Amino acid sequence: MIAAPAYDLEKVRADFPILSEEVRGQRIAYLDNAASSQKPRAVLDAVDHVYETGYANIHRGVHVLSERATEHYERSRRRMAKFIGAQSADEVIFVRGTTEGLNLVASSLGRYALREGDEVLLTGMEHHSNIVPWQMVADLTGAKVLAAPVTDRGELDMDGFAALLSDRTRIVSVVHVSNALGTVNPVDEIARLAKERGAYLVLDGAQAAPHLKLDVQELGCDFYCLSGHKMYGPSGIGVLWGKKRLLEAIPPYQGGGEMIRTVSFERTTYAEPPAKFEAGTPNIAGPVGLAAAADYLDGLGIPEVAEHEARVREYAESRLSEIPGLRVVGTAREKAAVVSFVVDGVHPHDLGTVLDQEGVAVRTGHHCTQPLMERFGVPATARASFGLYNTEAEVDRLAAGLRTALEVFRP
Amino acid sequence: MNDALRDLYREVILDHSRRPRNYGAMDAANRQSDGFNPLCGDRLRLFLLVEDGAVRQASFVGDGCAISTASASLLTEAARGLPEEEALELVENFRGMVAGESEPDGESLGKLTVFAGVRDYPTRVKCATLAWHTLRAAIEQSGETVKTE
Ligand SMILES: Cc1ncc(COP(=O)(O)O)c(C=O)c1O
Numbered sequence: 001m002i003a004a005p006a007y008d009l010e011k012v013r014a015d016f017p018i019l020s021e022e023v024r025g026q027r028i029a030y031l032d033n034a035a036s037s038q039k040p041r042a043v044l045d046a047v048d049h050v051y052e053t054g055y056a057n058i059h060r061g062v063h064v065l066s067e068r069a070t071e072h073y074e075r076s077r078r079r080m081a082k083f084i085g086a087q088s089a090d091e092v093i094f095v096r097g098t099t100e101g102l103n104l105v106a107s108s109l110g111r112y113a114l115r116e117g118d119e120v121l122l123t124g125m126e127h128h129s130n131i132v133p134w135q136m137v138a139d140l141t142g143a144k145v146l147a148a149p150v151t152d153r154g155e156l157d158m159d160g161f162a163a164l165l166s167d168r169t170r171i172v173s174v175v176h177v178s179n180a181l182g183t184v185n186p187v188d189e190i191a192r193l194a195k196e197r198g199a200y201l202v203l204d205g206a207q208a209a210p211h212l213k214l215d216v217q218e219l220g221c222d223f224y225c226l227s228g229h230k231m232y233g234p235s236g237i238g239v240l241w242g243k244k245r246l247l248e249a250i251p252p253y254q255g256g257g258e259m260i261r262t263v264s265f266e267r268t269t270y271a272e273p274p275a276k277f278e279a280g281t282p283n284i285a286g287p288v289g290l291a292a293a294a295d296y297l298d299g300l301g302i303p304e305v306a307e308h309e310a311r312v313r314e315y316a317e318s319r320l321s322e323i324p325g326l327r328v329v330g331t332a333r334e335k336a337a338v339v340s341f342v343v344d345g346v347h348p349h350d351l352g353t354v355l356d357q358e359g360v361a362v363r364t365g366h367h368c369t370q371p372l373m374e375r376f377g378v379p380a381t382a383r384a385s386f387g388l389y390n391t392e393a394e395v396d397r398l399a400a401g402l403r404t405a406l407e408v409f410r411p
Numbered sequence: 412m413n414d415a416l417r418d419l420y421r422e423v424i425l426d427h428s429r430r431p432r433n434y435g436a437m438d439a440a441n442r443q444s445d446g447f448n449p450l451c452g453d454r455l456r457l458f459l460l461v462e463d464g465a466v467r468q469a470s471f472v473g474d475g476c477a478i479s480t481a482s483a484s485l486l487t488e489a490a491r492g493l494p495e496e497e498a499l500e501l502v503e504n505f506r507g508m509v510a511g512e513s514e515p516d517g518e519s520l521g522k523l524t525v526f527a528g529v530r531d532y533p534t535r536v537k538c539a540t541l542a543w544h545t546l547r548a549a550i551e552q553s554g555e556t557v558k559t560e
Contacts (some may be wrong), residue, residue, distance in 0.1 A: 184559060347476035349451045350420075357416050364453050379452030379474055408412050408420055409477060411430060 007308045012300065013389045015040040026359040029394035034179050034207060034338055034385030035363050036229045039293075043233055047293035050285040057281055059258060063261065070283055076287035080239050083294040084224065085215035091247065093240040093277045094287050098206040099129040101225030101240035102173075104277060107204050108250040109223070110137030112198060117352025118143040118170040121199070123161070124150040124375050125178045128368040130204045134173065143170070150375055154181040154330035162193055169199045177207035180367040180383065182313075182338030184212070191220030200246070206230055210387065211309060211336045213302045216241050223278070228286065232388075233293035237286030240277070247273035254279040266315070297388075305388045309337035312386045312395060319399040325410075326402070328383050337386035342368075343402065346409045348382040354408060355382075358401035360394070418528035419535070420477065423485075428477035433470040433487035440470070446545035446557040448537055453479045457486075457545045465494045469546075476538050478529065483542035485523055495550050502543045508538045 013019050018038050019027065030038060054068030061067070074089070081089040095101045114120070120134045124147045134145050148161035156174075165172070172194040177184050187203060194201040201221040208214065210231040216224045223242045229235035244252075252259055252270055254281035261269040270276050297305065314340050320326050325344030343351060352364035364382045366373045373379060384398055412420070440458035447454050455473025459466055469487040473480070490498050504520055507513035508527055516529040529539045544557045 227416060347451075347453075347480075349453075349535075349538065350474035350478070353419065353532065354412075357413055370452075373452065379454070404412060408416065409425070409428075411425075 003342055007064070007300075007304055009308070009391060010134075010362040011065065011391070013367055013391075015042070015296075016389055017044070017102070018043060019389060022280050023359065029360045029390075029397045031384040031386065031390065031394065031398060032361045032363050033228070033387035033390070034212070034367075034383065036235065037210060037232050037387050038389070039073075039234070040288075040296050042296050043289045043292045045104070047234060047285045047289040050288045053365065055284065057198065058284055059275075072281075072288050073284055076291035079291035079294055080287070083214070083291075084209075084226070084239065084241055084300070085217055086241050087217060088244065090272070090274055091241055091244050093242070093247070093274045094282055095225075095238050095240045096236055096283070097227035097229065097238035098127075098204060098225045098339035099227075101223075101238055102129050102204060102255040103133045104240055105139045105173075105225070105242070106133035106276075108253050109200060109202070109246070110134070110141060110143070112197045112250040113170045114138070114143040116142030117168060119166065119168045120145045120171045120173065121148060121161075121164055121169050121175050122172075123148045123156055125154070125156070125183065125369065125372045126173075126175050126374040127179055127204065127206070128370070130173055130175060130202075131371070132170075150290055150372065153332055154178070154183050154331045154376075156183070156185050156190075157335075160185065161190070165193055165197050165199070167197060169194075169197050171200045171202065173202035173204070175207070175288060176206040177205075177211065177336045178206045178330070178369075179338070179373075179385075180369040180372055181340055182335040183330060183332035183368065184208075186334075187219055187221070197221065207336060211302070211306050218234075222246055228293065231290075232296060233290035234286050237283050238288050242273075244273065246268040247277070252276050252279070256280045264288065264325075269314075300388060306336075308388060309390070312390050312392060313337050313339060315392050316384060316386070316395045316398065317326075319395055320402070323399065323406070325403050326407075329376050329378065338383060340381040340383045340384075342378055342381050343406070347403055348380045350409060351382045351402065351405050353407040355398065358404060360398050360401045362398070413482050415531070419532055421525040421528065423522065423525045424477060424481040426454065426483035427484040430482065431471075431480050431484035433468075434472065434486065435470055436472055437468060437470045439468070442549045442552065442559060444545045444549035446473075446541045446548075448479070448541050450537060453538065453541060455479070455483055455542060455545060457483070457542065457549050459490075459549050460547075461495065461550070466481070466498055466550075467488045467492070471542065475541070476554065478526075478535055478538040478542050482526065482539045484524075486542045486546060489523060490546060498550055499547060502547045506540055509536050 056065035149157040209226040228237040259279040348364035437458035440457035453475035460468040490507040515524040
């Protein structure tokens, strides 16, 4: 047996130009990766390369630059199909991010599948982007939106989930990994239960993509969404994956150029997916950066990345547990690289400001999960979220910053 | 604590955040308004007793960060006794100071100049102004929950 090569953290950090920048005289301990991650040189170069060697509008020109740009774009689609385990590249739709992907599915699948009295089942730990689009389509169709309960540990209450499933459930839409708590949901079991009822399953993979090896076919879902900017790719680009036969069946989302076959004032016919869902001039260089991010992640090995992050997270949980009055919110047994917490007598917003002064970047607030905050009876939390470049030394800076905050706010 | 932080979290602010003055609902109140900062979830409810066109008493309840709590606490002290127009002027002066549009003016703002440091923290300006927007709504009787964005 060959020993796995040790994770070369120094080398990984050197790949990210921003990590050696000094801000206010110190390097930033960037612990806000669940909001957005930093970009490796390979991603920055890949995007530049498009503009420097082959940029034009795609799918339209007969000229060489348009051909090159189209090839860059379509090659990235094939790369992303492989990254998520899609059966074919035609199932990969480039969108702005998870928010746009979820809006597309809610609108198009919703209009296709929902009738008055039907139900959409979500969970109590959804990001607002997996709540509001469903409420919007429910208003339009007369369907109802339900949310499965969350346990005190921040896990999905599977009995409660199963109890809310019924023959009226047409769509189940669930976050794969919770951004606010880090909980990894049991999507296999969710898929099995949804299938039993004949419901479509949509997964919000915004937080899963940078931490878990994805295989959308094995997951048993019908649609999967992710955001490039959370997996070390550019912002403004993401993927919606859908099963081919469903992408063919559901109506388009936006209308415009590129998504049509023929247009007349009497009757317009639509292109096949993926073009059907990519109206207008898309983000052309973004997919290339995203494909480079996929290469980067696969180059390190997602299991190796996850193992490193788990080590850092566990170290953080143990260091934070030494801080008097600190309570971790979300202690699921299956967890990704997130530690959300509150500190007695110190508001998360104040913690965030003190940490920022110490050069430690965390997110504070409701993390676009207000129903979940309500569930835990807190207006907000502070959240440290780790990426493939974070170190235990950065966790030490977080712990030291928290102690400074305690000195300030606790008399 | 470094100097930048000390400028933001002045002793007066820390004191009022730990022991907010005039904290609690007011039975005699004849004006009331709610404020909400969706960015951080801070909420507060402001109670006023207004008689003969002047604020006789002010109190608040709520849940917020040190800046927003101290700001509400100091507001309840500063607004007391002010004719309504002067209270509205104070709102504008305070907002101008923390937004960095006007220099801290001890004459019109008194003790409230301790919030001048907020100018250097753009993400915290809304924490400082929440109570003041709520005061304006209570005086103008708009009756809606005030949002900071
Ligand atoms: C779980 C989850 N879902 C959806 C989103 C929305 O993603 P985006 O803002 O990239 O569209 C996010 C991130 O903000 C998220 O963490």
